[in-house]
Amino acid sequence: MEQQHVKTFEGSPEPSDIFQPHQLGVELLSDMDGLFEEARRLSATGEYTVGTGEVPAEAAAELEQMKGQRSVVIMTPGRLLMPVGAPAPGSVPRDSEEGIRRLLPPDPPRIISVVSYTYVPALIENKGKAIPFLGFLVGFASIGHTVVVFEGHPSAFESGVRGSDVLMVDSGMLPFIQEDWKEVAFRVMRPGAKVLEHDRTTYQLKQHFAPNAAHVPLVLSPEEQVDWYAGTLIRLLLMGPRTSAQLTSGETLPDLADFAKTDELRAQLASMPLRHTELDADKVIDRVLNQAGWHMFKRTGIVRVPVETVEGRRLAVCGVELTKGPGGRRRLLLER
Numbered sequence: 001m002e003q004q005h006v007k008t009f010e011g012s013p014e015p016s017d018i019f020q021p022h023q024l025g026v027e028l029l030s031d032m033d034g035l036f037e038e039a040r041r042l043s044a045t046g047e048y049t050v051g052t053g054e055v056p057a058e059a060a061a062e063l064e065q066m067k068g069q070r071s072v073v074i075m076t077p078g079r080l081l082m083p084v085g086a087p088a089p090g091s092v093p094r095d096s097e098e099g100i101r102r103l104l105p106p107d108p109p110r111i112i113s114v115v116s117y118t119y120v121p122a123l124i125e126n127k128g129k130a131i132p133f134l135g136f137l138v139g140f141a142s143i144g145h146t147v148v149v150f151e152g153h154p155s156a157f158e159s160g161v162r163g164s165d166v167l168m169v170d171s172g173m174l175p176f177i178q179e180d181w182k183e184v185a186f187r188v189m190r191p192g193a194k195v196l197e198h199d200r201t202t203y204q205l206k207q208h209f210a211p212n213a214a215h216v217p218l219v220l221s222p223e224e225q226v227d228w229y230a231g232t233l234i235r236l237l238l239m240g241p242r243t244s245a246q247l248t249s250g251e252t253l254p255d256l257a258d259f260a261k262t263d264e265l266r267a268q269l270a271s272m273p274l275r276h277t278e279l280d281a282d283k284v285i286d287r288v289l290n291q292a293g294w295h296m297f298k299r300t301g302i303v304r305v306p307v308e309t310v311e312g313r314r315l316a317v318c319g320v321e322l323t324k325g326p327g328g329r330r331r332l333l334l335e336r
Contacts, residue, residue, distance in 0.1 A: 003079075004030040009155060011077070014121075019129050021117045021172035024151045026077040032159035039081050039148045040111060043073040043141060048081070072137045074127075075150040075160075076120055084127060084134065086141035100139040102228060104166070109144045111190075112137070113161045115152035115177060116170035131170070133198050152177040162188040167195045186210040204275075225274055230287040232256055234305050234334065238316045243336050249282050249329040285332045292320045299323070303334075 011025030029035055042048050046068045071083035104110060114137060122130035131137070131149060141147045150160045152173055161167050167185050169177075174197070178184070185195055195208040236259035237245055245254050253276045260266040292301035299322055304315045318336055325331040 003035065006030055007155075009153065018119065018122045018125065019117075021170070021176070022119075023176045024077045024119055024153065026151065026153045026155060027079050028155045029079055032156050033162065035075070035079060036148060036150075036156075036159050036162070039073045039075055040146050042081055042083060043071055043148055044109075044146045046070065046083075070141050070144075072134065072141050072147045072149060074118055074123065074131075075148060075156075076118055076123075077151055077153075078120070082123065084138060086138045089142065089144060097139065097143060098228075099232070100136070100143060102224070104140060104143075104145065106143040106145070109146065110140075110165040111163060112140055112145050112147045112166045112168065113164040114147060114149040114168045114170075115157075115160070115173050116149050116168075117172055118149060118151045132200055132203070133168070133170075137168075152181070154178045157181060158184055158188055161185050164189050165193050167193065169195070169197050170200065171197055172200045182208055182210075225279060226283045226287050229253070229256070229274065229276065229279055230284050230291070231305065233259065233284075234288070234303060234318050236260065237318060237334055237336050238305065245334045247281055247285050247288075247332040247334070248325055249285065249331070251281055251329075252277055253279055253281050253284060282330070285330055288320060288332060288334070289322065294322075 005027060007028040009026050009028065012023040015022055038048070069083075069088070070086045072086060074082040074084065076082055104112075114131075116131045116133075119130065128134045137147050137149065148160070150156060152160070152169070154177070157178060161184070167189065169181075182195060186193065189195075197206045197208060198204075199206065233245060233254070233256060236256060237243065240259045240261045242259050245259070247253060255276050257266045288303060289301075291303045292298075294301065301320045303318045303320055305318065316336075318334055321333040321335070323331045323333070
């Protein structure tokens with residue numbers, strides 16, 4: 001149907017820093033449910049069927065070029081659709097997608113609604129700074145999920161989250177959405193849906209639960225956490241800026257984000273619902289030693305892991321050395 005303008009809601013004055021979240025002025029159209037359905041179709045298929053008169057000529061041309069491409073679709077406060085292209089399925093090395101796949105496996109495909117900062121001047125200046133977890137969202141879209149981002153205004157909130165499997169809320173926008181947002185979300189989302197809050201300060205994810213619901217945290221099992229941490233640390237050593245890491249029994253494990261070579265990867269690692277401070281260093285040490293085929297008489301060895309290079313997938317080697325630290329604690333040195 002042809003959309004009709006219904007009402008304009010004024011926002012708060014623009015702050016001196018355009019990247020500072022604030023109450024955004026928005027437009028209300030006659031069929032917000034239909035508009036979000038269109039946004040999801042665009043994210044999933046690259047197809048845009050609303051009359052081209054509703055978008056600027058430049059945007060219409062860009063949409064035409066992106067036909068068939070999956071994307072993260074940002075709905076602006078003025079209710080235009082701004083797609084951010086995602087890599088085609090299979091075009092990104094599997095190892096690079098490991099964290100994304102573990103957090104939200106591609107089967108079955110999910111509908112993800114996102115409340116974040118969609119102020120157009122900030123998006124034009126730097127989309128990744130306006131939406132600090134945008135790289136993560138692009139990863140979700142690239143493995144087959146449908147992702148739509150909007151500002152969460154009460155006039156659009158219910159339409160924006162209706163029928164979705166996952167809702168991610170930017171902590172910077174929490175002061176500007178309705179107080180009963182969780183109750184509304186769990187009422188209109190699909191059964192078993194998950195609601196996550198992304199903290200702009202710490203880049204950590206927090207899960208919210210429906211009242212009286214059984215808590216099923218969106219985290220890996222303890223064994224999976226150990227496996228994922230050990231494997232990711234080794235791959236980061238083999239491909240990142242740092243060449244060695246030391247794990248000591250009874251002490252806090254290294255933060256994986258410290259081994260990332262890009263800000264985007266660092267943000268993705270920090271967004272994982274896994275806390276290195278809560279993992280048992282001994283279990284990680286045991287996992288690495290097991291991979292290295294350890295026995296009681298060995299002190300040095302190697303771990304082989306698959307990595308992606310410009311020449312293709314290959315097995316890379318990481319050196320392992322086990323020593324004793326103060327108090328007889330085991331100390332494991334990993335070195336490429």
